Amino acid sequence: MTQSDSSVSExxxxxxxxxxxxxISKCPYCDFNSHVVDKVDHGEWQDALxxxxxFEAQRxxxxxxxxxxxxxxxxxxxxxxxxxxVIDAAKTHWQPVDRLEVNLEANPGxxxxxxxxxxxxxxxxxxxxxxxxxxxxxxxFLGRRHTTKDARLAIQRxxxxxxxxxxxxxxxxxxxxxxxxxxxxxxxxxxxDGAGGGHLSCYQLTIEEHTPFKTEFDRGAFTLPDExxxxxxxxxxxNILSAAGLPAYEVSNHARVGDACRHNVHVxxxxxxxxxxxxxHGRINNEGNVLATQRLKPPAQWLKRVAADxxxxxxxxxxxxxxxxxxxxxxxxxxxxxxxLAHLERSTGISRYDVVSKDAITSLENEGFxxxxxxxxxxxxxxxLVLNGxxxxxxxxx
Numbered sequence: 379m380t381q382s383d384s385s386v387s388e389x390x391x392x393x394x395x396x397x398x399x400x401x402i403s404k405c406p407y408c409d410f411n412s413h414v415v416d417k418v419d420h421g422e423w424q425d426a427l428x429x430x431x432x433f434e435a436q437r438x439x440x441x442x443x444x445x446x447x448x449x450x451x452x453x454x455x456x457x458x459x460x461x462x463x464v465i466d467a468a469k470t471h472w473q474p475v476d477r478l479e480v481n482l483e484a485n486p487g488x489x490x491x492x493x494x495x496x497x498x499x500x501x502x503x504x505x506x507x508x509x510x511x512x513x514x515x516x517x518x519f520l521g522r523r524h525t526t527k528d529a530r531l532a533i534q535r536x537x538x539x540x541x542x543x544x545x546x547x548x549x550x551x552x553x554x555x556x557x558x559x560x561x562x563x564x565x566x567x568x569x570x571d572g573a574g575g576g577h578l579s580c581y582q583l584t585i586e587e588h589t590p591f592k593t594e595f596d597r598g599a600f601t602l603p604d605e606x607x608x609x610x611x612x613x614x615x616x617n618i619l620s621a622a623g624l625p626a627y628e629v630s631n632h633a634r635v636g637d638a639c640r641h642n643v644h645v646x647x648x649x650x651x652x653x654x655x656x657x658x659h660g661r662i663n664n665e666g667n668v669l670a671t672q673r674l675k676p677p678a679q680w681l682k683r684v685a686a687d688x689x690x691x692x693x694x695x696x697x698x699x700x701x702x703x704x705x706x707x708x709x710x711x712x713x714x715x716x717x718x719l720a721h722l723e724r725s726t727g728i729s730r731y732d733v734v735s736k737d738a739i740t741s742l743e744n745e746g747f748x749x750x751x752x753x754x755x756x757x758x759x760x761x762x763l764v765l766n767g768x769x770x771x772x773x774x775x776x
Contacts, residue, residue, distance in 0.1 A: 391475075392441035392662070393644045394434075394468050396427065397655030398453035399677050402485075405521040406590035407548075407583065411657035411675050412451045424460040426684040427654060428467055430673075433689040434652040435471035437664050443472035444649065445479040445641035448502075454484035458493065462500035479504055479542075479640045486532035487524035494539040504639075505536045506579075507545040512565050513558075516551055521590075530569060537573025542637065544577035545570070549615065550608045551583050552600040559611055560618065567622045576637030580615050581630045582608060609763055616759060629712050629762050646713050648706035648725060656680040656690065661697075661705075668702045670695045699726045703733040708769050716749075716756030734772045742771060 401412045446468055448461060465480055481504040482497055489497075494505075509529045511517050517525065524532075529545075536543050547566060549559050563580075570578060583602060585595045594600060603611065616626055624632040628646065631639065645651055645661075650668075653660035657675035661668060673690045674680040680690035697705075703726040710717040719730040726733075739755055742748045747761035747768055761768050 390440065390442050391444045391644065391649055392438055392472060393445045393447065393641050393649060393651040394431075394443065395641075395651055395653045395655075395658055395660070396446065396448045396453070396464055397653065397658040397673075398448060398450040398456050399656045400455055401450065401452045402455070403521065403523055406594070407520065407586065409586035409589050410451065413677060415677075418455075420457045420460060422681065423456070424463050426681055426690075427460065427464055429684050430654040430689050431464060431467055431471065434654060434660075434662070438472070438650075438652060438662055441472045441650070443468060443474040443478060444644050446481070447641040448480075448482045450483055452485050452508075453482055454489050454493070454497070458496035458500045461497060461502060465501040481506055481639065481641055483508065484532075484536075485522075485524065486529040489532060489536075491535050491539070494535055498539050503540060504542040504544070505540045506577075506639075507532055507536060507543070509533070509545040509566075510548045511551075512547075512562050512569075516554075519551070520548065533569050533573050533575070537575060542577070543570070543573055543575030544579060544633075544639065545575070546579045546581065548581050548583050550603050550611050552602060554603065554611070556610060556614055559614060563615065563618045567619070567624070570624075576624075576634035577639065578619065578624055578632045579630055580619075580632065582612065612763060613759070625714075627714050629765060643713070646709045647718075647721075648702075648709060661702075668697045670697050699728050700733065702726055703728050704773055704775070707734060707773055711755070711757050711765065711769060711772075712762075714756065716754045718754055720753045731774075733774060735774055738772045742768060 397411065399411055399413050400418055401414055404412060404414055446465060461482065469478070480502050482502045483506045485508045507529070510520055510522055512526050512529065514526050533543070533545060547562070566578060570576070585592050585602070602608070619625065619632045623634055626632050627638045628642070631642070650663050651660055652662055653671060653673065656673055656677045658673045660671040662671060671691065672693045674683055674692045683690040703722060706722055706725065707717055722733065723730055734755070739748060739750060742761070743750045747758060747764070749756045749758060757765060757768060
């Protein structure tokens with residue numbers, strides 16, 4: 379990452395996450411808080427989001443707004459006027475940074491040129507498209523409603539409208555070969571270049587609990603590539619995208635210089651963020667404490683609570699300094715820029731080796747899983763393949 383991508387956020391910096399919980403259909407691999415409904419009262423939802431935003435602004439006064447991220451669900455299904463109202467209110471509540479990043483997730487087939495323009499005029503300047511595959515049969519397997527033709531057209535049109543563009547792909551699908559994935563990556567690079575985009579997210583297919591895929595997988599309806607094959611596809615992804623000028627800056631995210639998702643980098647570096655909307659999580663600084671917040675997940679319950687109380691909180695937990703430090707370690711090791719130990723100490727007030735094991739770090743460095751300088755610990759490509767094990771090994775649990 380460049381310096382502008384990787385600079386550590388200050389304590390007064392705040393990102394905003396806005397969750398829109400509705401989709402046209404539920405994908406069988408998805409365990410996000412998303413729901414299919416017949417009708418949405420967009421005016422009611424706009425009012426509720428603005429109320430909850432005002433609640434967060436009251437206890438985060440004086441913050442500098444780093445980014446806004448509309449996630450879901452499928453937030454491109456919301457009215458552009460709702461997005462504009464939230465963006466305008468957030469910029470009123472907090473002082474926005476120059477070149478404020480405002481990201482919207484969208485699915486091919488749920489947007490057209492007019493809607494792209496409406497969102498751009500509302501203040502969206504970065505679009506993230508959930509393409510997932512460039513193969514029609516695989517799109518059917520993944521439960522996607524769009525076709526490859528839809529995806530190609532959406533990428534092209536988005537590139538004509540938005541300054542910054544990203545799209546997602548899922549790999550390590552049943553029966554997928556290295557040659558097939560190589561071809562798909564080549565097509566993705568060509569599409570991204572043609573649209574002037576600078577970011578690609580590539581996620582390995584995983585089987586999540588309480589999803590239709592979990593049921594199908596358990597009964598043997600399909601199998602996934604074995605560990606060696608999955609590792610080979612991961613390495614192939616790194617090699618091809620790096621050669622195309624899209625090196626990884628995080629385990630699954632690749633970008634050209636200056637095109638990393640600033641919202642996500644802020645969160646992965648342990649920056650504060652407010653979350654509004656059903657099921658949204660947050661980590662906010664409040665009166666010297668770090669609060670872990672979560673909203674009610676069911677949309678109807680969230681709406682009812684916001685109407686009554688001005689917010690839809692389910693829980694709010696004060697994190698100990700050690701808990702916050704552990705979170706920062708887990709998140710920062712995902713980034714190629716790594717864990718800034720000096721920043722960890724400044725942010726938590728805890729000595730670095732009261733949080734992580736110096737001996738474990740040295741051992742993992744000698745084994746090729748980490749690279750270490752006096753103040754920074756970074757996972758190598760080999761280490762990122764076994765990231766959960768690396769985190770577990772280096773943390774000194776309180």
